[in-house]
Amino acid sequence: MGGCYNNSEVTLISKVAEKGVSSPQRQAVSIIPDFSFLRKVNEASGENITLCYQCRKCSSGCPVSFAMDYLPDVILRMVQLGLKDRVLNSSTIWICASCETCTTRCPNEIDIAGVLDTLRHMALSEGKAAPSVKDVPKFHQAFLGSIEAGGRVHEITMLRKYMLKTLKSSLWAKLWSGELLEQAKLGWGMFKRGKLNIRSHKIRQTGEIKKLFAKSRR
Numbered sequence: 001m002g003g004c005y006n007n008s009e010v011t012l013i014s015k016v017a018e019k020g021v022s023s024p025q026r027q028a029v030s031i032i033p034d035f036s037f038l039r040k041v042n043e044a045s046g047e048n049i050t051l052c053y054q055c056r057k058c059s060s061g062c063p064v065s066f067a068m069d070y071l072p073d074v075i076l077r078m079v080q081l082g083l084k085d086r087v088l089n090s091s092t093i094w095i096c097a098s099c100e101t102c103t104t105r106c107p108n109e110i111d112i113a114g115v116l117d118t119l120r121h122m123a124l125s126e127g128k129a130a131p132s133v134k135d136v137p138k139f140h141q142a143f144l145g146s147i148e149a150g151g152r153v154h155e156i157t158m159l160r161k162y163m164l165k166t167l168k169s170s171l172w173a174k175l176w177s178g179e180l181l182e183q184a185k186l187g188w189g190m191f192k193r194g195k196l197n198i199r200s201h202k203i204r205q206t207g208e209i210k211k212l213f214a215k216s217r218r
Helices: 037-045 057-061 072-081 084-088 101-105 112-125 136-150 155-177 179-192 206-216
Strands: 002-005 010-016 025-031
Touching (some): 037 072, 057 101, 072 084, 072 112, 084 112, 112 136, 136 155, 136 206, 155 179
Antiparallel strands (some): 010 025
């Protein structure tokens, strides 16, 4: 796959094998880039993404790269090219486990995990998510909401909020597939082993946590 600028467009050429055709044919796809996207991501993340020169050490060390639609180095390259919609609609930013292996391996010391976290927040603010991971942002919000409320995660409260968010759109599908029953069995097993507490335990200075969340939304 290659790319070039032409009349404020990025033209990506991809090989497409058509049914009944022995050799692949080229199909041009024109994408209008957002040239301010790179600046916005740099400012929000505090990183200089232009330092990335595609050595791919981040991608080669990523433990969850097998599940991503774009590798981490490709995400950084698309940010450089201003391909905002592709980046914010990718599954990669939600599959990232924030293990920071990519950050540790980067020779230019770019906090790649931090950049992906920034992209998640940008995707949430614009209501974007890849269809394949449409429930992941809801889990992300439920997780952060639990921390904001008490300074630490209360699993039962978090899962209740997550289930309420997801059941609205997929109740019958989860009932039909047996997913709800499996989740109930798993939850009951964890509760019997003392892994789930009914009461939430808050930290003392929850006001400081709320201030941090309020600051992050500015």
